[in-house]
Amino acid sequence: MVILSILAMTALVFLSRYLFLEPKLPLKLNPQAQRLLSYSSPAVLTAIWAPIVFMPEKELWIAPNNPYLIGAIIAALIAWKTKNVLMTTIVSMLIFLCLKLL
């Protein structure tokens, strides 16, 4: 039963990833649509990280003792200054773990 559920969910997830990659699907993207889609990367990624940072315990938590928020601010500063994704991830993760575990 568990495996069956996993397979059913897999089919759904794969379909949503593959659907628009299929050339037989009749869909022409005009320049307006392409412009709209150029914002998909920043918008979707932000919609994923923002709730993790601002409400890690499922409630809005904007305070200096929220390690997710402090870690995110540090990550944003490092990313802005260095543009180095690897360094940003490692340094902010270490600072976050220190804040979280202390």
Next chain:
Amino acid sequence: MIPLSIAVIPWGLLAGSFAIEAGLTSWESQALSAILFAGSAQLVATGMLKAGASLATMLLATFFITSRHLLYSVSMRSKISPLPLKWRLALGFLLTDELFAICGQQSDKQFDRWYALGAGLSFYLCWNLATLVGIVAGSYIPAMNELGLEFAVAATFIAIVIPNIKSSPVLISVLVALVLSVLSSHLGIESGLMIASVGGMVAGYLAESLKGAK
């Protein structure tokens, strides 16, 4: 792609240990990562399997979470749809948040199918190895899901988004997505991720149009 491969490790650990904690067997836990290969959908599916939810409920929840992949696939259409079937299937299967984070902002010219395949496979490998470690460790360390491992993904996405805010429309798009996602999450709206994503895209588009009209 190295930073993203590192960022999937904590998530993989979490997915593996959480699946064991939810009472799945080691095989089932690994199968989630090997077949489904979708971080957030896996965590939600695991939670629902634990709670004994019906298959229909699980599929509906999966649909809400996975609907953002429709955006990824439509954004990648001009790059991937001209490729042969085996490439489309492989890159389609590997089209995760992380792969889209890397390839989503590339132009059609910059896009390199081999690079995308290499990145996708390296995420797949790291994700599954980390899941395996999580399955083993989860049997010994019960409170692993309280470590806050999901911060790794947030940090990586911040590191990708921030340097790409090079114009006011992108900034507006990010701010609108941020506020909408936190708001819908606060209100418990299941499709909040899609609402926030589309809202952010439309806001950026409108801001760009207004700017151009001036």
